[in-house]
Amino acid sequence: MNAAVADDTLRKLGFTNIQYGSQDENDTLVLMLANWTVAKQSAKTGSKMLPDDLVVVTCTKQS
Numbered sequence: 001m002n003a004a005v006a007d008d009t010l011r012k013l014g015f016t017n018i019q020y021g022s023q024d025e026n027d028t029l030v031l032m033l034a035n036w037t038v039a040k041q042s043a044k045t046g047s048k049m050l051p052d053d054l055v056v057v058t059c060t061k062q063s
Helices: 002-012
Strands: 018-022 036-041 055-061
Touching: 002 018, 002 036, 002 055
Parallel strands: 018 055
Antiparallel strands: 036 055
């Protein structure tokens, strides 16, 4: 999933504490979410979380 779409989805669900990180060796800073693809997230699908719990989204840069 595109990171910008993921961000929009998470925010619509009420999450406010979202952190983006890169798994790429050469591109280490996630700046423009539209240029990144989600590789994994810290929260398991279906897990119960509070809106202010930290969600870490690990991304890879689109080529």
